[in-house]
Amino acid sequence: MSFDDIRKYRRCPRAYRLSVVSDDWRLSLSECMDISLRRTIARADGRRVLGHPVLKDEALAMFRDEWDECVQDSLAGDGQDPMEYFRRGARCIERFVEFTKNSDGSELMSFDVRGVQNLPYGRSVRIRVDEVYRRGDSAVICKYVTEPFESASAGITDEDESLVSALWAVYSLPGIERVVLQWRYLSTGEERECRVRKQSMDEAVENLSREMADMSSDKSFPPRPSESCSLCPHRNLCDSYQTTVSDSVPDRQEMDRVLAEYADLDEKIVALSSRVEMLKGRREALKERIVAYSDSVRRDAVYGDGVVVDIRRYKRAELPKDKTAVISRLKETGQYGSLSMVNYSRLRSDIIRGVADPEIAKMATIIPDIRVRVRRRSG
Numbered sequence: 001m002s003f004d005d006i007r008k009y010r011r012c013p014r015a016y017r018l019s020v021v022s023d024d025w026r027l028s029l030s031e032c033m034d035i036s037l038r039r040t041i042a043r044a045d046g047r048r049v050l051g052h053p054v055l056k057d058e059a060l061a062m063f064r065d066e067w068d069e070c071v072q073d074s075l076a077g078d079g080q081d082p083m084e085y086f087r088r089g090a091r092c093i094e095r096f097v098e099f100t101k102n103s104d105g106s107e108l109m110s111f112d113v114r115g116v117q118n119l120p121y122g123r124s125v126r127i128r129v130d131e132v133y134r135r136g137d138s139a140v141i142c143k144y145v146t147e148p149f150e151s152a153s154a155g156i157t158d159e160d161e162s163l164v165s166a167l168w169a170v171y172s173l174p175g176i177e178r179v180v181l182q183w184r185y186l187s188t189g190e191e192r193e194c195r196v197r198k199q200s201m202d203e204a205v206e207n208l209s210r211e212m213a214d215m216s217s218d219k220s221f222p223p224r225p226s227e228s229c230s231l232c233p234h235r236n237l238c239d240s241y242q243t244t245v246s247d248s249v250p251d252r253q254e255m256d257r258v259l260a261e262y263a264d265l266d267e268k269i270v271a272l273s274s275r276v277e278m279l280k281g282r283r284e285a286l287k288e289r290i291v292a293y294s295d296s297v298r299r300d301a302v303y304g305d306g307v308v309v310d311i312r313r314y315k316r317a318e319l320p321k322d323k324t325a326v327i328s329r330l331k332e333t334g335q336y337g338s339l340s341m342v343n344y345s346r347l348r349s350d351i352i353r354g355v356a357d358p359e360i361a362k363m364a365t366i367i368p369d370i371r372v373r374v375r376r377r378s379g
């Protein structure tokens, strides 16, 4: 279990269950921004430790890549605009570049650290640290805070996570005597630090272990409805939320009737479409026989009982699906203005009559075709 899982469980056990246990791996826009930012920072740090400073434009390009990948797994909340989150993330990246502009990366001991910290009673928790760097005989555990509502003055909201990460550093990093926790607030540009006491770390792991024991004994994962449900990426699968939405729709019965009629019509159209396809196949087979007969009697009209079938042989011009070359040729030769559409019957007709621009004509495929028209005879 990671701290992300624990945070999600604290907000709503049902959301935790839907995200972790079921296949509905969906991110909120806030999570998408957070993940994209951390991945960008990890990539930038990867370059910094090699001695390459990362400039703003380069960092923003990395962030755009990461965002594009992450946003595909996101479900925007009601009324949320993904671009607003993207822009907010881009501003955070600019602050990250500000934070690191005077560093050549040589102080970094590690970045994008993933580890496991054992807890009392045989439990363990996965930790993730953005950056660890050395300052004298201390290790500084740096976390970039991406939430816009968090700030240095408002206090620390992830104290247990930071303290457990500090404990991990004490046991995992050689030659470390002291640990300093550092938070860099990407929304405000503020920074906050504190030294860690052994007693605080011990209390944090004890509390966390007890909390995880409660979580593992939870078999029902109850929903915890709140105002933020409309932003929850799992709301489409959440019975609790769906019930609220259904209750608030006034014409529920009317919608049931509309859905039933839609389903009925949809099924009829599918059935009719397959029947139309079958009838077209039969008509095509009969058309071939009529055309063969008209060829044998050398007539372009075949008379039947109350029916006349006219047969006309003609050529049609098919333009390529990708019209880029056609359009640029039409523009180059000044023909574009006289045609309102490229896929235009006059252009095709000109091609057939041999009066079109030869370069355009070469792009078309000429297909011989036969048109059969039926007339009813009266009397």
Ligand code: SF4
Residues within 6 Å of the ligand: 012, 013, 014, 015, 018, 223, 224, 225, 226, 228, 229, 230, 232, 233, 234, 235, 238, 240, 241
């Ligand atoms: S919609 Fe609300 S109650 Fe349902 S899982 Fe999400 S946060 Fe929990």
